[in-house]
Amino acid sequence: MTGGEGLLVRLDNVDKVFKRGSEEIHVLGGLNLEIPKGEFLALMGPSGSGKSTLLNLIGGLDRPSQGTIDISGEQIDALSGRRLAAWRARHVGLVFQFYNLIPVLSAQKNVELPLLLTHLSRAQRKKHASTALDIVGLSHRASHFPRTLSGGEQRRVGIARAIVTDPTLLLCDEPTGDLDRKAGDEVLDLLQALNREQGKTIVMVTHDAHAAARASRTLYLNKGQLSLAPLE
């Protein structure tokens, strides 16, 4: 079970090993991590250090080779695939590195997608999606398709989709990775506002120190281990 009061995420002695043929690649080894509710945590580290792997484990997109992951009192590594999918839909908002919007759906319909997994009526889904688009400042682009939106706008649609179900945890993989400084700042402003004004717990993987500076805490991942400062 989750330990201290106000703790949302707890990883206990987590290993992650990938197999490539007969070769075993140890990405994370004996990793421990605690994230309190309402924290905005930045994860930094060189390419291949396991940042995205760690994010996937917290988001229930992957399972640890060893160790346990407790989120809000639920040991998610023990859940069946079906229950894990339902848990993700209920508790996690994902902001993907490559936007991952459905090209044949409008911005509004893309944002409505996670709501199809709820019991909301069509009208309620539409209202929730409009609110989410309003929060990210894209109400006027609701009927536009992804190909007609800029990178920054697509990213914001992705964030709207992530927050539309009001999840406990927001996981962002390189949210400013391919954006120019202005668009990147707008996205970071948005994430910061979601953290401060709506109390969202955010875990953000980034290469960008400027982005990490917006977080309330930054951890560095290197060779499968977390540290408070980058390795020299």
Next chain:
Amino acid sequence: MAGPINWLSQVASVTQFNFLTLPQRKGASAAAIFGIAGVVAVMVAVLSIAEGIMQTMDNSASPENVIVMRSGANSEMMSILMGDDVRIISEGPGLARDETGAIASPELFVVINLPMRSTGTDANVPLRGVGREAMKVRQQFSIVDGRMFQWGLHEVIVGVGAQYQFSGLEIGSSITVGQEQWPVVGVFHVGGGLAETEVWVDSAVLQPVYRRGNSFQVVYAKLESEDSFQEYKDALTSDPRLNVKPMRESDYYASQSEMLYKLITGLGTLIALIMGFGAVFGALNTMYTAVSSRTREIATLRALGFNAGPVVISVLMESLLLAFIGGVIGAGLAWWVFDGFRAATLNFASFSQVAFAFNVSLPLLVRGIVFAMIIGLIGGLFPAVRSVRQPISTALREL
């Protein structure tokens, strides 16, 4: 109820996305559709031959008619009945009667050669010697062109099917029977039955030409009712003077067409299976391409919380939709081109040609579409399963 409704709503939503992306894959989708359409068209067309032959045989048989041949004979050509036999057979109990007596038609059945219209090659055509009772037994008989032959003269009438399939059967032309020329004086119709492939003459005129004396080969008789058959059969088979085999007309025609029906159905099924095997690979290729081009999309849906089941079903639905369209096109094409198309083939039982019309029936169309759906199901199953087997975290990074 919320669970299943939620699950169905996932299936509907993911399937809708799939269908919306179809225009992006129109080339591959069209290839799969037309591949399946070709298979179904060939299958339905070949099987419609067997259906057509069966229908011809069905049209030939009346439930009140009985056919009597010598015991051991499997077809009219192999049978022989002497004049005394015919008399006893015609006096059997349970036969329908009119003012001239029992309705029983002793007939001769021989084969002549005539050139086929389609190829110009000679084919065996049944020549039937009949008496006045023949038309009473076959109540659907009517002359549709020209006139009836005159009794006692060397004249022939031809069935509509025979005239369509063989050349030289126009009214006014003559055919060679024995050493003589016999003019064609009329064309007859018998309700679409087998007799429409035949040429008819007066049996009394035919007997001396083939040196048959007073013998016949078969007696067609009309029963008082369907239920009289057993009484009639028992009387004939228990009569020590006779060595004959009475059969219901329907049973006789069923036995006559069984071998041909099985051969064509077997051949059609084999062709369909071989072509279907190829079409499965076409569908597999199309669906693997579809799934592969949407790997990241599918992974995104799963990451958002959609279950694997709805994703698998949505891929299958797409494959089934393509197969259904292909099936409808193929079945429709076969119906449009072949339904009612007249042809003739050799009936191995009588060693003579049987004219028939391709019968693209509704059950056959449904069979064709079901076969297409099976192709679609197999072709979509493996790509569908593959689409959800890749780890989400890996699939999310696919380009």
